[in-house]
Amino acid sequence: MRSRAQRLCDLLPGAGVDVMLVGALPNVRYLTGYTGSNGLALVGPDTRVFVTDFRYVEQAAAEVEPSFERRRAPVDLLEAVGEALPEPPVRLGFEDEHVSVRDHGRLRELLGNEVELVAAGGIVERLRAVKEPREIERIRAAVALADRAFDQLISEGLVGRSERELARALERAMLAGGAERPSFETIVASGAHGALPHAAPRDVQLGPGELVVIDWGAQVDGYCSDCTRTVATGDPGEESLRVYELVREAQRVGVSAIRARANGREVDAVAREVIEARGFGEYFGHGLGHGVGIDVHEAPRLSQRSEDQLQAGNVVTVEPGVYLPGRFGVRIEDLVVVTDGGCEVLTSVPKELIVTG
Numbered sequence: 001m002r003s004r005a006q007r008l009c010d011l012l013p014g015a016g017v018d019v020m021l022v023g024a025l026p027n028v029r030y031l032t033g034y035t036g037s038n039g040l041a042l043v044g045p046d047t048r049v050f051v052t053d054f055r056y057v058e059q060a061a062a063e064v065e066p067s068f069e070r071r072r073a074p075v076d077l078l079e080a081v082g083e084a085l086p087e088p089p090v091r092l093g094f095e096d097e098h099v100s101v102r103d104h105g106r107l108r109e110l111l112g113n114e115v116e117l118v119a120a121g122g123i124v125e126r127l128r129a130v131k132e133p134r135e136i137e138r139i140r141a142a143v144a145l146a147d148r149a150f151d152q153l154i155s156e157g158l159v160g161r162s163e164r165e166l167a168r169a170l171e172r173a174m175l176a177g178g179a180e181r182p183s184f185e186t187i188v189a190s191g192a193h194g195a196l197p198h199a200a201p202r203d204v205q206l207g208p209g210e211l212v213v214i215d216w217g218a219q220v221d222g223y224c225s226d227c228t229r230t231v232a233t234g235d236p237g238e239e240s241l242r243v244y245e246l247v248r249e250a251q252r253v254g255v256s257a258i259r260a261r262a263n264g265r266e267v268d269a270v271a272r273e274v275i276e277a278r279g280f281g282e283y284f285g286h287g288l289g290h291g292v293g294i295d296v297h298e299a300p301r302l303s304q305r306s307e308d309q310l311q312a313g314n315v316v317t318v319e320p321g322v323y324l325p326g327r328f329g330v331r332i333e334d335l336v337v338v339t340d341g342g343c344e345v346l347t348s349v350p351k352e353l354i355v356t357g
Contacts, residue, residue, distance in 0.1 A: 003067060004031050005043050007127055012044065015120040017093035019044035019085060021107075023077075024098040026294045027124040029222065033063045040077050041068065042084045049084040051077050078103065082111050093120030122299075129291055129299040130313040135223060136337055139292065139315055142179070142225035143335055143346040146218040149173035150229070150349055157357045159208055159233050163188040163201035166214075174218040183217030183224035183296040194230070194329035197286060197321060208234040208357075211244070211328045217296060224296040226317050227347050228333035231354040236328070243280070243322050244353050247330045250274040250320040251351065254288055254302075258318065258336055258343040264306030271320045272304070280322045289317040292335060314338040315346075 008031065012020060022028055023040040028050075031041050036056040042049040050068040052060050053075045060070050073080035085092065094107070096119035107117060131139070153170050161169075167186040174182060189199035190206045194213040206212060215228040230244060254271030268288040275284045287303025292315050300308035302316060310316070319333030332351055336343040 003065070004127060005048055005065070005067060008043050008124060009045050011123050011126070012093065012120075015093055015118065015123060016091060017118050017120050018091045019047050020093040020120060020123065021081060022095065022124055024095050024124075026298075027095070027128070030124060030128050030294060032065050032068055034060055035063060035222065036060070038075065038077065040081075042081065044086065047084065047086060051080045051084065053077065076106075078106050078110060081107065082115070085111075085115065088112075088114035089116065090114070091116045091118050093118045093123070095121045095124075097121035125299050128293055130311050131293060131315050131337075132313070135293065136313070136315065138221045138223035139225060139335070140346055142183075142218045142220035142223055143227070144348070145177045145179055145220055146174060146216060146225045146227060147348045149177055149179075149218070150214070150216065150227070153214075154231065154354060154356050158206050158212060158231070159357050160205055162203050162205050163190060163193070164203050166206070167201040167216075170214070170216050174216070177218075179218035179220055180222075181219050183219050183226060187213065187215035187228075189213045189329065190233075191328060192326050195323040195325050195327060196329070197323060197331070206233055209236055210234075211236045211240050211330060213329050213331055215331070215333070222294060224292050224294070225346075226292050226296050226333065226335055227349065228319055228321075228331045229349055229351075229354065230330045230332060231356060233356060235355075240328055240330075241353070243324070243328075244330050246275060246278055246280065247320055247322050247332050248351055248353075251318055251332045251334070254318045254320060255334060255336060255343065255345065258310065258316070258338055260310055260312040260338055260340045262310045264300055264302045264308040264310065265304060267310070268302045268304055268306065271318070275320060275322060283322045283324055284320060285323070286321065289319055289333075291316050310338045312338055312340050 257270040289302035321331035323329040334347040
């Protein structure tokens with residue numbers, strides 16, 4: 001398999017770039033293997049340079065791909081960019097989604113007029129969107145670990161425990177199971193609080209007969225998982241059950257629409273139409289899904305504004321939701337791998353409503 005740096009070089013001419021400056025740390029990790037907090041990479045047909053400061057020299061020696069020349073620089077790594085470039089004139093691509101106005105001005109000052117700065121953000125993210133088999137295996141391991149932690153949480157019961165206590169218990173179970181960290185801040189939101197899609201756990205105890213939205217994920221070997229289940233603490237009432245089954249049907253239809261060459265907007269529409277047909281369209285305000293990998297939110301996107309076309313090897317969430325303000329919310333989310341003929345669902349937690357005490 002051609003290296004990631006080589007595949008990045010294939011994309012540079014189309015972006016009008018001779019050398020790409022990569023500073024966003026998830027992208028640096030993807031290209032070089034480096035996991036520290038201060039590093040950058042320069043990649044071109046004849047350029048493979050990794051730069052860090054004295055604090056990370058030994059770490060870089062152990063982690064960075066051997067094809068990269070490793071250089072030590074001051075803590076302000078931009079000072080080392082000019083010396084790593086080929087003879088000018090050079091068109092230097094930079095990640096405009098991540099570079100601040102201050103850093104852009106600093107580069108302009110350091111490099112002079114013979115280096116043209118070209119906005120070229122998103123190139124590395126395009127590569128990251130299609131996962132290699134070893135990346136999928138890491139995500140699969142993260143999903144399995146997170147699923148086991150969830151099963152443990154449910155088995156211990158929810159009623160009488162606070163949202164915050166449950167969120168922390170779920171995170172502790174993931175860490176005990178071997179996770180490096182949670183993929184994101186765990187969400188546990190009961191009753192009316194579940195109508196907030198990104199609710200923060202509160203010191204409020206769960207009572208009987210409530211719907212509870214639980215959104216969690218684990219990071220394993222640098223890769224994330226992401227899952228949501230809505231569970232019930234006893235009988236939540238007829239309306240809650242109807243909405244739950246509506247969301248479950250929308251999620252099923254959304255998963256069935258996933259396949260290589262499908263358009264992200266069209267996949268979103270397939271699931272959204274199920275919810276809209278029942279009169280709840282205004283209560284489904286976010287996109288159907290997003291890519292997951294080194295970051296828990298990355299390309300491609302499944303949404304009403306998405307221009308992305310799915311490719312085999314994408315790993316995406318499918319997570320419709322209905323949120324009724326002041327009453328309750330329901331979200332059901334799986335993580336799936338896109339294939340030519342459909343998708344493989346990685347999540348193992350059942351989607352039939354789980355009722356627990």
